[in-house]
Amino acid sequence: MRKIKKLEMRGISKSFQGNPANRDINLTVNSGEILGLLGENGAGKTTLMNILYGLYQPDSGQILINDEEVRLTSPLDSIHHGIGMVHQHFMLVQNHSVLENIALGYEKTPFFFPKIRIRDKVVEFARRFNFAMDPTMKIWQLSAGEQQRVEIIKALLNGADLLILDEPTSVLTPQEIEDLFHILKDMKAQGHMVIIITHKLDEIMDICDRVTVIQKGTVVGSADTATMDKRSLARMMIGREVLFNAEREQLPKGDTVLKVDGITVKGDKGTPVVKNMSFEVYENEIFGVAGVAGNGQRELGEAITGIRAIETGRVEVKGVDTTNMSPRRIYDAGLSHIPEERIRFGIAPGLFLYDNSILKQHHLKKFSKKLFLEYSQIRDHAKSLVESYRVSTHSIDVQTKNLSGGNIQKLILGREISEKPPLLVASHPTYGLDVGATEYLREELLTRRREGGAILLFSEDLEEVMKLCDRIAVMFEGEFVGVLDSGDPRLADIGLMMAGSLRL
Amino acid sequence: MLRIKVSDRATTTGLRSFMTNIASLVAGLCAIGLIFVACGVNPFYAISKIFMGSFGSMYGFKETVTKAIPLIIIGGGLTLAFRSRFWNIGAEGQLLMGAIFSTWVGLAWGPNLPSWAIVPLMFAAGFLGGALWGLIPAILKIRFSINEVISTLMLNYICAEFMTLLIVGPWKGRSRFGFPGTDNLPESAILGVISGSRIHYVTLILALVFAVILAVVVYKTRFGYEVRVIGENPDAGRYAGINFFKTSLIVMAVSGGMAGIAGVGEVAGIHHYLTYPASISSGYGFTAIIVAWLAKLNPLYAVVSGLFFAGILVGGDAIQISLGLPAATVQIVNGTLLVFLIMGDFFFKNKITIRWGK
Ligand SMILES: Nc1ncnc2c1ncn2[C@@H]1O[C@H](COP(=O)(O)OP(=O)(O)OP(=O)(O)O)[C@@H](O)[C@H]1O
Ligand SMILES: [Mg+2]
Numbered sequence: 001m002r003k004i005k006k007l008e009m010r011g012i013s014k015s016f017q018g019n020p021a022n023r024d025i026n027l028t029v030n031s032g033e034i035l036g037l038l039g040e041n042g043a044g045k046t047t048l049m050n051i052l053y054g055l056y057q058p059d060s061g062q063i064l065i066n067d068e069e070v071r072l073t074s075p076l077d078s079i080h081h082g083i084g085m086v087h088q089h090f091m092l093v094q095n096h097s098v099l100e101n102i103a104l105g106y107e108k109t110p111f112f113f114p115k116i117r118i119r120d121k122v123v124e125f126a127r128r129f130n131f132a133m134d135p136t137m138k139i140w141q142l143s144a145g146e147q148q149r150v151e152i153i154k155a156l157l158n159g160a161d162l163l164i165l166d167e168p169t170s171v172l173t174p175q176e177i178e179d180l181f182h183i184l185k186d187m188k189a190q191g192h193m194v195i196i197i198t199h200k201l202d203e204i205m206d207i208c209d210r211v212t213v214i215q216k217g218t219v220v221g222s223a224d225t226a227t228m229d230k231r232s233l234a235r236m237m238i239g240r241e242v243l244f245n246a247e248r249e250q251l252p253k254g255d256t257v258l259k260v261d262g263i264t265v266k267g268d269k270g271t272p273v274v275k276n277m278s279f280e281v282y283e284n285e286i287f288g289v290a291g292v293a294g295n296g297q298r299e300l301g302e303a304i305t306g307i308r309a310i311e312t313g314r315v316e317v318k319g320v321d322t323t324n325m326s327p328r329r330i331y332d333a334g335l336s337h338i339p340e341e342r343i344r345f346g347i348a349p350g351l352f353l354y355d356n357s358i359l360k361q362h363h364l365k366k367f368s369k370k371l372f373l374e375y376s377q378i379r380d381h382a383k384s385l386v387e388s389y390r391v392s393t394h395s396i397d398v399q400t401k402n403l404s405g406g407n408i409q410k411l412i413l414g415r416e417i418s419e420k421p422p423l424l425v426a427s428h429p430t431y432g433l434d435v436g437a438t439e440y441l442r443e444e445l446l447t448r449r450r451e452g453g454a455i456l457l458f459s460e461d462l463e464e465v466m467k468l469c470d471r472i473a474v475m476f477e478g479e480f481v482g483v484l485d486s487g488d489p490r491l492a493d494i495g496l497m498m499a500g501s502l503r504l
Numbered sequence: 505m506l507r508i509k510v511s512d513r514a515t516t517t518g519l520r521s522f523m524t525n526i527a528s529l530v531a532g533l534c535a536i537g538l539i540f541v542a543c544g545v546n547p548f549y550a551i552s553k554i555f556m557g558s559f560g561s562m563y564g565f566k567e568t569v570t571k572a573i574p575l576i577i578i579g580g581g582l583t584l585a586f587r588s589r590f591w592n593i594g595a596e597g598q599l600l601m602g603a604i605f606s607t608w609v610g611l612a613w614g615p616n617l618p619s620w621a622i623v624p625l626m627f628a629a630g631f632l633g634g635a636l637w638g639l640i641p642a643i644l645k646i647r648f649s650i651n652e653v654i655s656t657l658m659l660n661y662i663c664a665e666f667m668t669l670l671i672v673g674p675w676k677g678r679s680r681f682g683f684p685g686t687d688n689l690p691e692s693a694i695l696g697v698i699s700g701s702r703i704h705y706v707t708l709i710l711a712l713v714f715a716v717i718l719a720v721v722v723y724k725t726r727f728g729y730e731v732r733v734i735g736e737n738p739d740a741g742r743y744a745g746i747n748f749f750k751t752s753l754i755v756m757a758v759s760g761g762m763a764g765i766a767g768v769g770e771v772a773g774i775h776h777y778l779t780y781p782a783s784i785s786s787g788y789g790f791t792a793i794i795v796a797w798l799a800k801l802n803p804l805y806a807v808v809s810g811l812f813f814a815g816i817l818v819g820g821d822a823i824q825i826s827l828g829l830p831a832a833t834v835q836i837v838n839g840t841l842l843v844f845l846i847m848g849d850f851f852f853k854n855k856i857t858i859r860w861g862k
Contacts, residue, residue: 359743
């Protein structure tokens with residue numbers, strides 16, 4: 001028996017310190033329906049969903065379940081009413097097993113022998129939705145997609161009829177996205193409803209029945225996806241069409257900027273995950289590393305940028321040996337870094353936006369005189385970053401953690417690119433960005449390339465890699481199984497290479 | 505069934521932070537009141553007596569300022585350490601080490617040097633002593649991953665025993681007639697006081713100057729920026745290439761050195777010779793932890809919270825005598841307040857919803 005047949009949000013408004021994040025929002029979902037929520041970074045999507053999940057209280061407006069008004073003052077209320085949410089940053093205990101995590105979040109977990117007694121239930125749920133999952137595995141052993149499935153099971157086990165997913169696909173591999181969509185379609189067939197936030201228009205078209213578009217806190221449109229196409233969606237969202245066709249002109253091959261010579265790097269579990277790898281990246285070049293997540297890309301990026309130790313081998317940036325140097329020295333040698341785990345590495349969340357606008361650059365002459373920081377310069381810098389990278393915030397005097405996910409990303413991007421580094425190492429730079437910002441970023445990368453910059457791009461988005469990169473390396477189990485020029489016909493087999501079944 | 509839900513507070517403001525502190529203090533005083541009731545003492549009388557004893561009379565106030573001096577200096581240094589997530593519980597030992605170093609300098613060179621030369625030398629020696637004692641756990645932590653809470657705490661006892669050894673052994677003064685303790689410091693090495701009080705003003709001025717300098721360092725300098733980044737998110741610090749080894753060394757040298765300076769003040773300003781560790785410092789190094797915490801890790805606020813806790817020390821002594829309460833009264837009062845402050849911090853950072861439901 002489903003608890004929710006219809007959910008309605010009416011006239012919801014919410015401000016933070018006088019700055020509206022949601023204004024008079026109306027939204028309806030019916031059972032057996034998947035609703036897409038679309039909008040630019042900072043439009044207020046997460047805020048709205050946090051209200052529905054009971055994390056924030058709206059300043060005004062009502063929430064109705066089956067045409068009856070309910071008050072959701074905490075996530076517990078929402079869970080009781082059959083609402084579940086999977087946040088963008090998973091909230092799982094890394095050193096515990098899948099079962100233990102589920103037991104922790106499950107309301108009816110018995111006090112004694114919790115694991116044994118809920119085990120059957122978990123296994124049954126996993127079967128019902130065709131999850132492949134070993135409940136005794138520890139969370140840290142799981143990929144992002146598997147962790148997400150654990151979160152989903154947690155929500156379903158608590159009886160969620162309405163599942164909210166906040167940008168669920170940005171950390172998943174294409175295969176995992178497909179699996180997720182299968183699960184969602186199964187849920188839909190069983191009468192669940194789903195609200196999904198995503199910036200990828202294809203996904204909206206693929207999975208959603210209806211889409212609601214939010215702009216600067218207000219709903220600007222709602223439509224059946226059957227009557228829409230990608231162009232009209234984009235137009236609805238940012239008021240113009242997105243070009244999606246940044247031109248990559250031929251440029252002569254420049255000097256070597258990054259030289260990686262036979263490096264071996266260990267992963268968190270102590271085993272080598274990058275094995276004797278060598279490659280070079282040149283001026284005027286975007287070098288893409290594609291591959292299924294977990295094949296050593298993250299560790300490779302961290303090793304080159306100085307966050308992770310290199311066991312053997314050598315890295316040179318513009319002829320300077322940077323092997324195992326401190327990240328700041330490597331920065332001074334000419335390398336900027338957009339890290340993969342941006343909330344973990346990229347910002348100090350409690351410090352102000354302007355403080356974070358100079359992280360790793362605070363020692364530069366223009367920001368500090370002798371021992372002192374030059375706050376007037378820093379503030380100007382922060383303002384110009386906010387402006388040129390369109391970070392939507394009402395001031396630079398906000399704690400960085402209060403920015404929306406995409407805007408934190410834009411701040412980091414701006415900070416790392418605006419210094420015009422000879423070498424930019426970018427891991428999933430478009431992750432979490434709205435379509436407009438993605439387009440802007442891609443152009444920005446191509447501009448760097450044109451100006452003589454070298455870019456090492458890690459991405460799982462094949463379309464992005466194909467579009468931007470001069471050369472594409474496919475990584476599998478810590479090795480490049482092939483390095484191809486962008487025009488190479490063998491790129492058609494990139495899927496096989498990523499799966500490790502083809503080696504060039 | 506009763507359900508309690510803890511969730512992150514989305515937004516926090518300076519005003520709320522201030523109000524939380526006040527509310528925690530009031531709640532803490534209520535709890536202390538209950539303890540007084542249990543001891544058969546009228547709580548209102550006892551608590552008002554505490555504050556009358558420390559702030560209500562000129563004599564009491566002078567004593568309060570005297571005791572605030574070490575608390576402000578040490579508390580200020582601890583704000584820096586705690587901000588960089590270095591949990592320095594060893595200020596007591598660092599204070600004693602400062603006292604030992606400065607006593608040595610004072611006894612050895614004091615007789616031949618004028619005040620203007622020997623006093624700065626003693627402060628420098630005290631700073632050095634405290635700093636060295638503070639550097640040991642810093643090195644142990646960074647090089648060998650030894651938990652600093654344990655190492656700083658243990659170093660307190662080592663230093664106290666070492667000091668006892670000195671005063672009963674090699675440093676025992678001839679003028680002490682066999683009792684433990686060094687000879688008195690020479691006249692030139694003794695700090696001046698404001699007349700009619702025990703306030704050794706040189707140390708007081710140093711305390712205030714240090715508070716201002718530290719505030720500037722934390723909020724305006726590159727080094728302070730690095731400390732704040734590490735405190736907020738160590739991983740971001742690593743990403744930004746901040747040198748943890750160097751930063752920890754500086755932080756602990758300053759934090760320990762400031763405790764050492766407090767030690768100089770106690771020896772040269774109050775006691776005038778080195779005696780038992782428990783007399784040199786009545787737990788200032790520990791009380792200062794609460795001072796730093798109440799100051800929300802801002803060295804300027806540490807001046808105010810240092811005065812507040814000095815008041816409790818003085819007032820506690822007063823009621824101990826007049827109401828015949830046990831000697832541990834002051835510790836109980838302090839401990840209770842710390843617990844409530846930390847609880848307040850928890851309620852400040854988290855939202856609690858309690859309700860009945862199934
Ligand atoms: N706790 C908070 N305190 C202050 N401002 C906040 C807070 N949470 C969100 N905001 C502001 O509200 C606005 C909407 O944020 P929200 O996170 O809902 O955006 P979003 O649509 O999810 O964006 P994105 O696509 O980047 O995730 C932003 O301008 C953000 O800065
Ligand atoms: Mg969001």
